[in-house]
Amino acid sequence: MKQSYNNGVEATLGVIGGKWKPQLLCHLGNRPQRTCDLRRELPAISQKVLTQQLRELESDGIINRHISGERAPFKVTYDLTDLGRSLGQILVQMSVWGEQRASQVPDMEIANDHGGFSNILTTN
Amino acid sequence: MKQSYNNGVEATLGVIGGKWKPQLLCHLGNRPQRTCDLRRELPAISQKVLTQQLRELESDGIINRHISGERAPFKVTYDLTDLGRSLGQILVQMSVWGEQRASQVPDMEIANDHGGFSNILTTN
DNA sequence: GGTAGTAGGTACTTTTTGGTAACCATTGAT
DNA sequence: ATCAATGGTTACCAAAAAGTACCTACTACC
Numbered sequence: 001m002k003q004s005y006n007n008g009v010e011a012t013l014g015v016i017g018g019k020w021k022p023q024l025l026c027h028l029g030n031r032p033q034r035t036c037d038l039r040r041e042l043p044a045i046s047q048k049v050l051t052q053q054l055r056e057l058e059s060d061g062i063i064n065r066h067i068s069g070e071r072a073p074f075k076v077t078y079d080l081t082d083l084g085r086s087l088g089q090i091l092v093q094m095s096v097w098g099e100q101r102a103s104q105v106p107d108m109e110i111a112n113d114h115g116g117f118s119n120i121l122t123t124n
Numbered sequence: 125m126k127q128s129y130n131n132g133v134e135a136t137l138g139v140i141g142g143k144w145k146p147q148l149l150c151h152l153g154n155r156p157q158r159t160c161d162l163r164r165e166l167p168a169i170s171q172k173v174l175t176q177q178l179r180e181l182e183s184d185g186i187i188n189r190h191i192s193g194e195r196a197p198f199k200v201t202y203d204l205t206d207l208g209r210s211l212g213q214i215l216v217q218m219s220v221w222g223e224q225r226a227s228q229v230p231d232m233e234i235a236n237d238h239g240g241f242s243n244i245l246t247t248n
Numbered sequence: 249g250g251t252a253g254t255a256g257g258t259a260c261t262t263t264t265t266g267g268t269a270a271c272c273a274t275t276g277a278t
Numbered sequence: 279a280t281c282a283a284t285g286g287t288t289a290c291c292a293a294a295a296a297g298t299a300c301c302t303a304c305t306a307c308c
Contacts, residue, residue: 006235008220012225046299073303102132143266144266
């Protein structure tokens with residue numbers, strides 16, 4: 001089915017808009033990661049949702065999935081594609097804007113800054 | 125209730141992430157608009173959701189609401205706050221990224237480009 | 249043989265979000 | 279007197295997103 005957006009911003013939100021995607025992208029922005037690494041770094045995400053969001057990012061061409069080993073236990077690694085890396089600037093700016101805002105609004109907090117994207121900033 | 129985000133990107137998505145917010149922000153980025161103007165420009169949005177999203181943007185400090193007239197029919201005008209204008213760059217970049225992506229993915233289209241944000245680009 | 253680690257799937261439920269339809273109050277125009 | 283325009287509100291419903299719980303399959307360890 002052909003998906004239709006009203007503007008570019010929506011199209012972009014369709015890619016980075018999931019609840020966990022920003023954090024996943026950040027961790028993958030640092031370095032390639034295995035599934036179990038991501039689960040350790042984001043203990044609150046369930047397997048189902050993790051797999052789901054990784055599959056979506058993969059089918060959107062943002063990350064690559066590499067499997068090594070023919071029989072279980074498999075070693076599955078994810079990393080950013082070039083397209084994924086091209087989101088870096090946007091994510092950094094959103095991160096900065098959001099952090100600045102959170103620091104000014106008393107009723108808002110950034111819990112455990114998994115994914116400040118400052119790391120991406122240094123590597124881009 | 126204190127709202128908590130895991131990182132700045134989520135905090136930003138909390139503000140611009142609604143289904144109609146990017147479009148509303150774009151139209152308001154052009155010039156101040158009345159409720160009925162917005163409804164004419166976005167015929168698909170329902171009254172309820174329009175009011176809802178405008179209220180959220182307002183309570184997030186992104187837009188201002190001005191009422192003129194004491195008795196109905198009121199004249200209600202919305203415009204961007206400084207904070208709202210500070211989102212301009214991010215929205216433009218997201219717009220550009222999304223449009224570029226849509227032009228490369230055959231199964232994706234930008235329907236009726238309400239809110240390309242190129243206008244914001246020129247005024248910022 | 250039991251347990252933990254690895255990567256994932258499926259069924260079901262809950263929460264969040266968006267949409268429909270009907271309503272209020274007021275004014276001005278026909 | 280009735281209707282359209284203006285700017286909402288409310289109760290109810292539907293769809294989307296996320297979460298829970300349990301399942302597979304294989305290996306290595308003790």
